Amino acid sequence: MDMIVQMLPQLLIDGLTLGFVYAIVALGYTMVYGILEFINFAHSEIFMVGAFAGTETLLFLQSAGYLENMPAPLALFLAVGVGIILSGLLGVTVERIAYKPVRHAPKLVAFISAIGVSFFLQDAVRLIEGLWKNAFYLSTPQLFDSSIQIMDTMKIPVKVIYIVAIAIVMMVALSLFVGKHKWGKAMRTVAQDKDTAALVGINVDAVISLTFLIGAGLGGAAGTLFSVQYTLISPYVGFILGMKAFTAAVLGGIGSIPGAMLGGLLLGLVEVFGAAFLGIATGGVIGAEYKDVLAFTILIIILIFKPSGLLGKAVVEKV
Amino acid sequence: MDTIKNYFRLIKEKQLIQLVLIFLAPILFYLFSKSSIIFLLFLASLFLLYRIRLDMKIKGIVALLDLLLIIPLAGLENSYYLGIITQIVIYAVLAIGLNVVIGFAGLLDLGYVGFYAVGAYLYAFFATSQANNVIPESIYQFPLSGNWFWLFLPLALIVSAGMGVLLGLPVLRLKGDYLAIVTLGFAEIIRIILNNADKPINLTNGPKGLTPVKPPEIFGIVMNQPIHFYFIVLVLFVIVFISAYRLDHSRIGRAWAAIREDELAARTMGIPLVRMKLLAFATGAGFAGMMGVVFAARQTFVDPSSFGFMESIGILAMVIMGGMGNIRGVIVGAAAVVILQLHLLKELSTFLTQLSVSGILYIPSQLDPAKYEKLVFGLILILMCVFRPKGLMPAKRTMELIKGFRKKLTKESLS
Amino acid sequence: MALLEIKNLSKAFGGLVAVNQVDFVMNEGQIASIIGPNGAGKTTFFNIISGYYPGFDGTITFDGKGLINLTPEKVAKHRIARTFQNIRLFPEMLAVENIMVGMHMDLKASIFHIVLHSGGMKREEGEAYEQAVELLKYVGLETRKNELAKNLAYGEQRRLEIARAIAMKPKLLLLDEPAAGLNPKETEELKNFIGKLRDDFGCGILLIEHDMKLVMEISDKVAVLNYGEKIAEGAPDEVKNNPMVIEAYLGIEDEDEEEAV
Numbered sequence: 001m002d003m004i005v006q007m008l009p010q011l012l013i014d015g016l017t018l019g020f021v022y023a024i025v026a027l028g029y030t031m032v033y034g035i036l037e038f039i040n041f042a043h044s045e046i047f048m049v050g051a052f053a054g055t056e057t058l059l060f061l062q063s064a065g066y067l068e069n070m071p072a073p074l075a076l077f078l079a080v081g082v083g084i085i086l087s088g089l090l091g092v093t094v095e096r097i098a099y100k101p102v103r104h105a106p107k108l109v110a111f112i113s114a115i116g117v118s119f120f121l122q123d124a125v126r127l128i129e130g131l132w133k134n135a136f137y138l139s140t141p142q143l144f145d146s147s148i149q150i151m152d153t154m155k156i157p158v159k160v161i162y163i164v165a166i167a168i169v170m171m172v173a174l175s176l177f178v179g180k181h182k183w184g185k186a187m188r189t190v191a192q193d194k195d196t197a198a199l200v201g202i203n204v205d206a207v208i209s210l211t212f213l214i215g216a217g218l219g220g221a222a223g224t225l226f227s228v229q230y231t232l233i234s235p236y237v238g239f240i241l242g243m244k245a246f247t248a249a250v251l252g253g254i255g256s257i258p259g260a261m262l263g264g265l266l267l268g269l270v271e272v273f274g275a276a277f278l279g280i281a282t283g284g285v286i287g288a289e290y291k292d293v294l295a296f297t298i299l300i301i302i303l304i305f306k307p308s309g310l311l312g313k314a315v316v317e318k319v
Numbered sequence: 320m321d322t323i324k325n326y327f328r329l330i331k332e333k334q335l336i337q338l339v340l341i342f343l344a345p346i347l348f349y350l351f352s353k354s355s356i357i358f359l360l361f362l363a364s365l366f367l368l369y370r371i372r373l374d375m376k377i378k379g380i381v382a383l384l385d386l387l388l389i390i391p392l393a394g395l396e397n398s399y400y401l402g403i404i405t406q407i408v409i410y411a412v413l414a415i416g417l418n419v420v421i422g423f424a425g426l427l428d429l430g431y432v433g434f435y436a437v438g439a440y441l442y443a444f445f446a447t448s449q450a451n452n453v454i455p456e457s458i459y460q461f462p463l464s465g466n467w468f469w470l471f472l473p474l475a476l477i478v479s480a481g482m483g484v485l486l487g488l489p490v491l492r493l494k495g496d497y498l499a500i501v502t503l504g505f506a507e508i509i510r511i512i513l514n515n516a517d518k519p520i521n522l523t524n525g526p527k528g529l530t531p532v533k534p535p536e537i538f539g540i541v542m543n544q545p546i547h548f549y550f551i552v553l554v555l556f557v558i559v560f561i562s563a564y565r566l567d568h569s570r571i572g573r574a575w576a577a578i579r580e581d582e583l584a585a586r587t588m589g590i591p592l593v594r595m596k597l598l599a600f601a602t603g604a605g606f607a608g609m610m611g612v613v614f615a616a617r618q619t620f621v622d623p624s625s626f627g628f629m630e631s632i633g634i635l636a637m638v639i640m641g642g643m644g645n646i647r648g649v650i651v652g653a654a655a656v657v658i659l660q661l662h663l664l665k666e667l668s669t670f671l672t673q674l675s676v677s678g679i680l681y682i683p684s685q686l687d688p689a690k691y692e693k694l695v696f697g698l699i700l701i702l703m704c705v706f707r708p709k710g711l712m713p714a715k716r717t718m719e720l721i722k723g724f725r726k727k728l729t730k731e732s733l734s
Numbered sequence: 735m736a737l738l739e740i741k742n743l744s745k746a747f748g749g750l751v752a753v754n755q756v757d758f759v760m761n762e763g764q765i766a767s768i769i770g771p772n773g774a775g776k777t778t779f780f781n782i783i784s785g786y787y788p789g790f791d792g793t794i795t796f797d798g799k800g801l802i803n804l805t806p807e808k809v810a811k812h813r814i815a816r817t818f819q820n821i822r823l824f825p826e827m828l829a830v831e832n833i834m835v836g837m838h839m840d841l842k843a844s845i846f847h848i849v850l851h852s853g854g855m856k857r858e859e860g861e862a863y864e865q866a867v868e869l870l871k872y873v874g875l876e877t878r879k880n881e882l883a884k885n886l887a888y889g890e891q892r893r894l895e896i897a898r899a900i901a902m903k904p905k906l907l908l909l910d911e912p913a914a915g916l917n918p919k920e921t922e923e924l925k926n927f928i929g930k931l932r933d934d935f936g937c938g939i940l941l942i943e944h945d946m947k948l949v950m951e952i953s954d955k956v957a958v959l960n961y962g963e964k965i966a967e968g969a970p971d972e973v974k975n976n977p978m979v980i981e982a983y984l985g986i987e988d989e990d991e992e993e994a995v
Contacts (some may be wrong), residue, residue, distance in 0.1 A: 039496040101705045109708045111496055112639055115632060116700025123694035131683060166683055188339075200567075243507070246500060289515045296504035303497055304489045562849045569848040569859065570834070570841040573827070577835045580824040586901060587784060589810030589839040598845065716828050718880065724860035 002080035009154035011058075011272050017229060019268020022165040025245035026252065026260035027174065028091075028215035034191045034255040035211050038099070041114035044242020045121035046091050046216045046312065050083035050223025051233045052125055055140040058228075062141045072143045076162055076228065083224035084217040091216020101206075103294060118248050125235040130150060137234045140227040162172040163225045170218060171261055183210060191255070232270050244271070247299040253312020264311060298310055323670045337371050340364045341381060345389040352393035355666060358400050361389075364660065386553065391546055398545040403661055405545065405617075408552045409610060412559045413654040414637040416606030416644055417673065419563055422637070422644035423572060424599035424712065425579030426491070429503030429631050431508040434604040436626035438475035438484055438611020440513065440523060442468070443621045446533040453700060463666050465536025469635070472555070472613045479608020480601040487600040506631060513623040528622025548617050555613065561607055563646055567722040569701055575599055576644075576716075580734045629693065633660070636696045642710025651712060663689045736795070737762045737938045738783075738906060741791035745782055752778040754962040762905075765932055765939045767949045769973075770959035771982055772834075776942045777819060779959065780908055782925070784816055785809040797905060810839060815904035817895045819911045820944075828876060829894055832883050833866035848919030866901065872898040872986065873927075873935075889920050900935060907931070909941040913948055921945060925952050950974060958982065978994035 025047050032040040057079040061067040067075055096317045102110045107288045129136040144158040178184035190197045198204050212292025226241070229232045244267060275288040302309060344364035347357045368381055394401030413435065422429045444470070446448055452460040490501045517525035533549065534543035542551070566572050574595045577585035586592050615621045633656060641652025668689040671682045703710065740758040742909050744751065749784075753775045760766040768776050769940075782790050792800040796812055797960070824832050842863055843855040870876045873893040878886060884991045886894060892912060899907055913921045921991035932939055949956060950970040957971060958966040960982040967972050973979055 015479050039500065098701050098705065102708065104706050105704075106425075108421070108643075109704050111427060111499060112635065113701055113704035115635070116697045116704065117700075118697070119693040120701060121699030127686070127691065127694065130688065134683070165583045220490060238482065240507075243500070243504070246396065250497075257358065271660065293508050296508050300490065300501050300505055303493055303501055307493065307497070527864040565848050565851060567847070569855070570838055570843060570862075571848060572830055573835050573844060574838055576827055576831075577824050579837075580826055581822050583786070583806065584818070584824065585835070586806035587810060587816060588836050588898070589807055590835070591807050602845075716826070716831060716882070718828065718830060718863065721859050721863045724856040724863070 009151060011154055011276055012269070013154070015159060015269035015272035016265065017163060017268070018122075018189065018272060019265035020066055021222050021226050021229070021241075021264075022245045022248045022268050023261045024167055024170060024218050026249040026264045027096025027171070027235065027257060029246050029249040030252070030254055030257060030260040031187075031211050033042040033249070034257075035187065036103070038244065039114070040099075040112055040212075040215070041111060041221055041242075042094055042098075042117035043215070044113030044245070045118045046087045046094070046126075046236035046238075047223040047242060047245075048233070048235060048238030049090055049121065049125060050087040050131065050220025052138065052223070052228040052235075053086040053220060054198060054224025055138050055227045055233055056084040057140070058143070061311060067141060073162060076143055076159075076166075080140040080221050080226070082164060083220040085220075088213045091212040091219070094216075095209060095212040100208075122235045122239075129235070137232065138227075139153045140231045140233065142231065143228055152169040159228060163229055166221070166225060171203075174214070174218070176255060177214075178267060181198075183207070186260070187211060193251045205246020205250040206288060237291060244295045246291075247295050247302075250299060250309055251302055253309030256309070256311045259309055259311035267295065267298070270298065323675075337367045340372075340699065341368050341371065345381075348395050352396040352400065352605050355662075358403075359658070359662075361385075362654060369647065391549065394546055394549060401545045401549055403657065404575050405549045405552055406661060407654045407657045408556050409613065409617075410547070410634065410637060410657050411650045412556050412610050413607060414641070414649045414653040415559050415563050416603040416610075417634050417640075417648045418600050418638050418646060419566070419606070420603035421638055422642075422649070423567060424479070424575040424580070424596060426498070426596060426599060427499040428502045429499050429628070429635070430504070430506035430509075431507035431603065431607055431634060432626050432628075432631040433502075434479040434483060434607040434612065435611045435625075435630070436506075436509055436513060436562065436621075437479050438608030439615040439621045439625070440529070440611075441478055441608070442471045442606050442612040443516075443529040443532045443615040444522070445471070446615070447529045447531065449524060449529050462533050465533045465541060465616075467535070468535035468612065468616055469537070472609050473614075475608040475612045476605040477713065479611070480605035482608075483574065483601040483604030484597055487597045488593075491524065491596040491600065503628065503631075506610045510623050513626070523623075526623060528620055529615075530620030532621065534619065535616055543619075548613070552613060555609065559609075560646065560650075563602075565720075567644075567646065571595070571598065604626050616733070632696055632700075633692075636699050638710075640699055640710060642712040644714030645710065645712050648661055648710050648714070649661055649711030651708070656696075656699075660692060661726070664692065664695065736760070737764070737797060739785075739795040741795075742795045743779070743782065743790060743794065745778055745787060745790045747917060748799065751962050753782065753790075753959075756850060756959070756962075756964045758967070759965070761936055762939060763932060764954045765928065765941070767953040768940065768942050769944070769946070769949055769956060769958060772984075773961075774959040775802045775962040776959055777910060778904055778962075780816065780910055780942060783809070783814065783908065794987070805868060810902060813905040814908065815899035815902040815908055816908035817892075817899055818885055821891050821895050823883040823886075823891055823895055826881065827883055828882050829883055829886065830863070830866050830870060830879040831900050832894055833869050833901045834862055836898040837862050837866065839902065855959070868925045869901055870894075872900075872911070875900055888915055892916070892924075893927075896931070900931070904935075904937050907937055909939060909943075910941055913943060915943045921948055926946070930951055936952065943971060964972045 007141045012077045023045070029040060032038060032043070032070055043101045058075060061070070061075055061078070090297065094117050098113045099110060101114050126136045129138065137150065144162065147155045149155050178187060186197070186202045187210065192202055194204055204271050245264065248263035248267040250263070251267060252259030252261065269289050271294060274294045277292040278290055278294070279287040341364050344357070344361045348361035351357050365385060368378060390401065390404055394404070402713055410495070417428065417431050420426050446462045448461050454461070463636040486505055490498060493501060512522045514526055523529070534541055536542060536548070542548070570573070574590045576587065577590060578592060579586065582592065596691070636658045637652035638649050639652070640655060641650065642648030668687050671686070671688065674680045675682045736759050738758070740756065743753055743756045745753045756779065757921050768775050768779060783794060785806045785808060788804065796814065801809070801812065824835060825834070829916060832848055836943055843858055845857040867879060870879050873896065874896070875890060875894060878890060883891065883894060896912070898908070909928070909952070913924055916924060917935055928939060931937070953970050955968065956970050956973045957964055958979050965978045965982060966976045
């Protein structure tokens with residue numbers, strides 16, 4: 001029992017850090033779903049591209065000798081910036097090439113197209129990195145190696161503070177944008193009814209592109225933060241993480257922006273605590289290797305019993 | 320005079336070349352069973368045989384000769400190509416099964432390979448000594464003999480279909496995209512469990528997998544040669560093909576199509592939605608489970624890595640490429656994807672390596688095409704969805720089969 | 735004897751009461767109409783009977799049996815068939831198949847009979863096909879039997895949808911604006927056709943319709959809904975001269991689609 005109490009603070013920090021990554025990725029799923037009622041299956045690869053973009057930026061700074069001499073926060077901001085821009089543009093491109101032509105086809109077709117994009121991007125990044133670096137597993141340079149000791153058993157690494165701070169700033173900015181800005185309002189209008197939105201003069205295509213730009217940009221930022229936190233990435237890093245972020249979006253109520261944030265944090269905590277306690281509870285028989293099962297099981301249970309999630313509205317089908 | 324005219328017309332329509340190919344390619348394949356080009360030519364001739372307008376009897380005879388004589392004979396000479404053909408047939412069966420779920424009923428099932436794994440592990444568990452970890456050796460000394468293989472085919476079908484029902488009951492109410500994600504999650508859960516269920520009791524032997532799986536046996540003959548498996552999968556293929564075709568052209572097939580087209584209207588016609596979806600889901604799962612047994616017996620070992628998401632997407636690509644809902648199209652899709660994956664990409668890899676080795680052209684090893692299956696599958700899926708969402712051979716609805724019943728009916732009532 | 739007896743039927747969406755304490759009775763073999771301005775709750779009324787909205791207040795008695803816990807499948811089992819305001823055929827299926835989908839409830843072949851092609855299954859399918867062709871002939875679409883439903887002309891699709899409903903052997907047929915989009919000549923044909931349907935198949939027919947001429951000429955009784963409430967009911971002539979009905983209709987000329995079905 002003592003061990004558990006001792007672990008608690010550390011687990012809390014780990015869970016929240018992971019939860020913030022999930023939350024930002026979940027935002028991308030939820031925004032696109034809110035507008036197109038479409039699961040952007042390739043969002044996990046947008047995230048992965050962001051991780052590579054951020055890591056490559058840091059590697060470039062390192063090899064050019066700037067990294068040691070510049071303040072670490074600045075390097076982090078630069079990396080996140082590159083991640084946002086590259087992923088954002090990629091998101092818009094993907095939408096134009098692979099989703100827009102099938103927007104009016106049966107939903108199955110759009111979804112399968114998204115799976116295709118996801119697979120294509122995984123190997124495309126592998127190919128590019130393979131040719132460039134002759135390796136497709138990359139180590140992200142360490143930023144901030146210090147920690148702040150808060151209690152005997154609780155140490156917060158400085159990078160976690162930055163990661164969480166950036167995540168919170170982005171979430172607040174997104175909430176303000178969607179709530180207050182002209183384009184944010186247009187987005188909500190399109191989400192409610194595309195045809196009517198078009199009738200009142202909203203450029204629906206532009207709104208959709210913007211949604212992908214923002215959603216993918218957030219995904220890219222999350223990717224960079226992820227690589228800084230966990231420091232090892234591969235082209236296949238997005239897949240499982242994407243599934244979990246999607247679970248988070250569903251948990252919070254898909255289509256709901258606060259829901260995605262809440263769902264992400266909850267899932268991060270559940271996963272970290274679950275992984276730790278599964279082993280203890282079963283005397284080491286079932287351990288952390290089942291943490292993915294935990295996430296998927298949560299997903300299945302929510303979808304069956306409360307498909308609208310924690311903060312989502314139940315949708316009544318128009319007959 | 321008319322026949323001559325007919326032949327002229329044939330030439331005009333370039334059918335003559337096709338005709339020649341249909342008869343010549345098998346002979347060439349028999350004679351030069353090692354040539355890669357002639358192998359592809361032979362497969363093309365099989366495809367043409369299906370497309371060409373010809374007397375059904377001649378078609379049937381040539382097809383039977385090709386399948387029952389030419390392929391086995393050439394396969395004795397060159398088991399590599401026989402292996403590819405067997406692989407095509409296995410995937411054709413899997414694709415037909417997935418097509419029942421996706422093409423007929425319109426349910427996006429990304430966990431299909433999970434049922435394949437269930438069948439494979441079911442047989443592998445009892446056909447290796449693994450089962451001794453659970454059942455005391457005093458009761459039975461495992462592995463089971465290869466004679467049990469035949470019983471495990473229907474058993475795996477039933478078990479997998481049952482699991483399909485269990486999974487389907489709660490999730491089939493979900494809408495398309497959600498269903499896809501949940502089935503994907505299910506397949507991942509199965510894979511994680513297979514990977515880790517080596518403790519506390521060693522059930523699956525974890526990532527190392529189970530081996531050696533007993534090959535099938537009949538009348539004392541151990542069937543462990545490529546040619547044996549060719550015939551086994553051919554028989555299963557025929558069974559599955561006919562079953563799927565008949566289901567498609569029946570009240571059940573129409574109910575599936577109706578659900579796919581308009582769920583609410585279908586329910587308004589009194590079609591029990593959940594039951595029909597479950598039936599499609601279970602049928603597909605059953606076929607996959609049955610082929611899992613064949614997979615285990617053919618490979619003689621199973622491990623979790625054979626049942627990843629990639630495998631599901633490969634089969635999905637076959638269905639999408641061939642044309643959702645069209646059984647024959649799906650078979651062509653299976654052939655195309657398997658050849659691309661097993662043959663062309665590998666050939667290209669070897670070719671590029673040779674270039675590098677001989678110093679003509681330096682190709683970095685990272686560029687090895689065989690490593691980029693996902694890129695190829697991804698491209699296939701995107702291109703098909705954007706340009707030919709109904710596949711290369713779109714499904715066409717006909718009443719031919721049922722009209723046949725009607726003719727018989729009128730004949731009966733006349734006599 | 736009452737075929738359909740509805741008491742105190744209410745249905746609210748959020749705060750909006752779409753149908754408010756409606757009573758309605760119709761007898762076997764009757765043709766009844768529900769009219770009312772757009773948004774009066776007519777289609778909601780139909781959708782409740784069709785089992786599309788699980789929760790509602792009040793009782794529905796059909797053919798002496800209470801309809802509770804409705805789902806569309808259960809409603810179909812009671813032999814209540816319907817058509818839709820904006821035609822909902824199975825577009826990628828053949829015309830004759832659309833009809834055969836309507837016969838689904840009466841076809842019994844199990845999966846084993848189908849896979850093994852048992853004699854019983856073949857006979858059943860053959861007979862079903864013949865009946866379906868007969869039905870197509872009845873609605874004048876025999877030559878179009880092997881067309882995909884989506885390739886039929888608008889008027890043909892309307893007829894096919896009615897034929898599909900008839901294939902369910904209904905005791906009650908609900909027609910949601912069958913004359914919508916038809917020209918006057920087609921509407922005239924439809925009028926005769928609906929009468930013939932009743933005579934040939936003996937089913938009660940309940941329709942929602944905006945075309946007053948059609949309604950007044952073929953209905954045995956008419957009910958008027960306005961803002962979810964029934965404001966009048968009776969023989970066509972009585973209803974036509976009811977001051978409340980005239981008031982409800984005053985100034986309402988547009989033919990916009992109401993709640994999309």
